[in-house]
Amino acid sequence: MIEQLKRVIKLLDNLSKLSSDNHSTFTRKELKTQFSNYDLSKMEKNNDIERSERGIYTLNDYLPDMFSIYQLKYQRGIYCLNTALYLLDFSDRYPDKLDMMFPQGYNTSKISTQISAHTQLSKYFDLGIIKVKTMNGNEVKTYSLERTLAEILRPQNHVDPDIVTNAYKKWANRKNKDIGELFLFAQKFKTINQVQSYLEVLL
Incomplete structure (x- = not known):
């Protein structure tokens, strides 16, 4: 349980660092530099990120930037x-x-x-x-x-x-x-x- 919590914290920390550079919108290619397919699926399921278009994701606490x-x-x-x-x-x-x-x-x-x-x-x-x-x-x-x-x-x-x-x-x-x-x-x-x-x- 502790290891799983540490992993979640690390994922969110990496996402925070990436968002500081790229703000609210990312391509899947950009996210893949930091996260595995499993991680991306997990974050999408947890509503940390949302797929706005095919291959494009937005942080869920931001309004979509069309x-x-x-x-x-x-x-x-x-x-x-x-x-x-x-x-x-x-x-x-x-x-x-x-x-x-x-x-x-x-x-x-x-x-x-x-x-x-x-x-x-x-x-x-x-x-x-x-x-x-x-x-x-x-x-x-x-x-x-x-x-x-x-x-x-x-x-x-x-x-x-x-x-x-x-x-x-x-x-x-x-x-x-x-x-x-x-x-x-x-x-x-x-x-x-x-x-x-x-x-x-x-x-």
């Missing part, structure tokens, strides 16, 4: 558009579906219905990727603010005009805004005229 869960599930995807604005604190509207960008040719047919999948030419896909932390402290990939501001003006992306206007107003009031980068992305995405229209009013 941004982190789907980033781990679709590691090639980059958060974009409405979701990028939300993660960058340039929109207070939680997206109905999480916008994710994938390289052209990526098979999006089996992606979760909770994801709004977009594709982009490979030459543009990797441009402007940054990492941000969610409210749960998990790190995810999104596009930079300037890339997002240029991209949300593309008609095919159907971003709510109110969200666009509010994002541009907030950006215009920033001290460290990068106008050059905004115009660079606007040229790539052919939204230069729309961007100029906003800046003429706001700057």
